[in-house]
Amino acid sequence: MTKNKGILEQPFFWYIFIALVVSGLFFYGIKIDEDRTLLNALKIDLKNSSDELKRYKTLEKQLNGSNDSLELIVSAKEENITELRKDIKILSDSIEYLHSLPPKIKKEYVDRVHYRDNYVEKTNIYGKNKGKISIYNSCSSSGRLNVYINDSYQGSLNRYYPNSVNCPTNSAITKILPVGWHKIYITNGRNTSMSYNVYINENNCQTEKIRCF
Amino acid sequence: MNRSLLIILLGVVTIWDTVTTVYGTYTIFGEGTIQLVVSIGFALLLAGFLIRTIPIIKNPSEELIPVGTKVLWFLAILYDLFTSFTGNMDLILGNATGTQKVVLAIGLTLFVCSAPIGLSKLFFDPDSE
Numbered sequence: 001m002t003k004n005k006g007i008l009e010q011p012f013f014w015y016i017f018i019a020l021v022v023s024g025l026f027f028y029g030i031k032i033d034e035d036r037t038l039l040n041a042l043k044i045d046l047k048n049s050s051d052e053l054k055r056y057k058t059l060e061k062q063l064n065g066s067n068d069s070l071e072l073i074v075s076a077k078e079e080n081i082t083e084l085r086k087d088i089k090i091l092s093d094s095i096e097y098l099h100s101l102p103p104k105i106k107k108e109y110v111d112r113v114h115y116r117d118n119y120v121e122k123t124n125i126y127g128k129n130k131g132k133i134s135i136y137n138s139c140s141s142s143g144r145l146n147v148y149i150n151d152s153y154q155g156s157l158n159r160y161y162p163n164s165v166n167c168p169t170n171s172a173i174t175k176i177l178p179v180g181w182h183k184i185y186i187t188n189g190r191n192t193s194m195s196y197n198v199y200i201n202e203n204n205c206q207t208e209k210i211r212c213f
Numbered sequence: 214m215n216r217s218l219l220i221i222l223l224g225v226v227t228i229w230d231t232v233t234t235v236y237g238t239y240t241i242f243g244e245g246t247i248q249l250v251v252s253i254g255f256a257l258l259l260a261g262f263l264i265r266t267i268p269i270i271k272n273p274s275e276e277l278i279p280v281g282t283k284v285l286w287f288l289a290i291l292y293d294l295f296t297s298f299t300g301n302m303d304l305i306l307g308n309a310t311g312t313q314k315v316v317l318a319i320g321l322t323l324f325v326c327s328a329p330i331g332l333s334k335l336f337f338d339p340d341s342e
Contacts, residue, residue, distance in 0.1 A: 006270070008270045009271065021323075030312065
């Protein structure tokens with residue numbers, strides 16, 4: 001006796017079922033794969049946008065930092081201007097005070113300032129209370145000379161100049177010194193030496209000729 | 214092949230099938246503890262239905278409950294195919310793209326979904342020896 005089988009036990013049902021399932025999954029898979037590819041592309045775009053946004057934010061921070069720096073500079077300048085205004089006020093007060101002085105004192109003051117500005121500081125190219133000295137060798141047989149000023153080695157003279165030289169000159173040891181007496185000490189290759197003092201005058205360049213010794 | 218070895222192999226694949234069902238259901242339900250618990254429960258229910266494939270299909274009764282069970286089994290296998298397909302696409306073939314990926318996913322899905330049915334055959338069909 002043949003047993004009556006249900007539809008789920010019929011082979012043709014399963015062939016059709018599998019075919020439908022495979023086709024359905026194929027089209028569904030293609031669709032979700034496309035969607036995910038698109039999604040990945042969007043994710044990359046989103047990441048790029050995020051990176052760009054981060055870059056802009058960093059730039060914004062830097063700009064804000066620059067603004068802060070500018071504010072600091074402006075603030076410092078304003079402080080300087082305030083200080084300058086204070087100085088101007090002090091100067092104005094001083095000028096006012098000077099104008100209030102008796103004419104004799106005022107003239108003395110003006111003369112003193114005029115002298116200082118025109119004859120001391122302005123014309124002294126070596127600096128206030130300073131002069132210059134150029135030491136050169138005039139002896140042909142002395143050989144190399146070592147020069148010391150105030151016991152401090154200044155250099156050596158290898159060449160000699162029988163005639164006088166201009167002051168200052170490149171052929172000599174030249175030094176700016178304070179006004180007053182200074183000790184010059186010379187030695188040669190034969191272990192002989194000489195020592196003497198020179199006076200430096202303000203705003204004056206003087207030559208010092210070394211003879212044979 | 215040794216029957217026990219075959220049962221172990223089909224059992225492992227059935228577990229993977231259940232995992233993909235949990236994954237697919239959880240993806241649809243959304244994140245959350247309740248959703249996860251329901252997904253696991255639902256997946257186990259489906260796995261139960263599929264492991265009992267042979268008794269369900271071969272039940273000759275035309276009463277409501279056996280016929281309704283057949284309908285539910287059919288829905289269960291459809292849902293299992295769907296979740297297994299999406300699970301394999303995401304969890305195994307995540308980095309691949311294109312038609313090859315889809316074809317591979319279909320192949321994997323058919324094999325994975327047939328595992329509980331094969332297990333059912335081994336357990337409940339006396340002719341399977």
